[in-house]
Amino acid sequence: MTYSKATAFTAEEQQLATLAKALSHPARIAIIKLLAQQKTCISGDIAQDLPLSRTTVSQHLQELKAIGLIKGEIDGLKVCYCLNPEMMKQGKTQFDALFTLALKSCDCC
Amino acid sequence: MTYSKATAFTAEEQQLATLAKALSHPARIAIIKLLAQQKTCISGDIAQDLPLSRTTVSQHLQELKAIGLIKGEIDGLKVCYCLNPEMMKQGKTQFDALFTLALKSCDCC
């Protein structure tokens, strides 16, 4: 057997993993849902809607922003967060591709 | 304003977060892709295809199995892992619901 170990994961695998990581905490999913429903886009209001402190929510917002799933623009004293459609589209496409591949041929054993 | 903090995240949010967590590491995405392509279903062969030790790969396999994304059945000396179509379908549906909601109304600010 002349197998050789793979040297690294593909960029695609890493990108999808990063996206999944962003969604791997209920608070961040709740934030995205709140923003999608346009109930609010203000950091403080989001914190009111979640069972976490303002500090922690702010941290989750920073994380979502760093990955690009949301944008935040300063509006006077407040900051207005909103979803980034491009990233949402990309996520939708990539997750769908994985699950579709998985469902196509699913009876090995 | 008579806001009161939410008491907890919804079951749906937690379930999706758990699923996303399972996919939040490139190794686990690579494993799912390998199984989908039916190149192999044997633990050792999977480890050969990844830039990680056999031990670590085994750990990732256990994690995927615990969440229910894959099943493993003992076949004599070897263990044959395969995808769980029900879970894949559920994942596809749930991620799609989130991204579709997000894309529906995406220009708050």
Add this chain to the structure above:
DNA sequence: ATTTTATGACGTATGTTTACGACATACATC
């Protein structure tokens, strides 16, 4: 100019994940 309000940054404790070597089990073959 002082106070209030909304927010992010910093520090830090606690918990979780990742990675892997070493050991254990269990079947198969000699």
Add this chain to the structure above:
DNA sequence: GATGTATGTCGTAAACATACGTCATAAAAT
């Protein structure tokens, strides 16, 4: 029974995530 092969479990070190109190900043209102 000894040896080899496929696999999982244990222990553990290092890295990372989570949560939150306190402090800093900066715009708005007084």
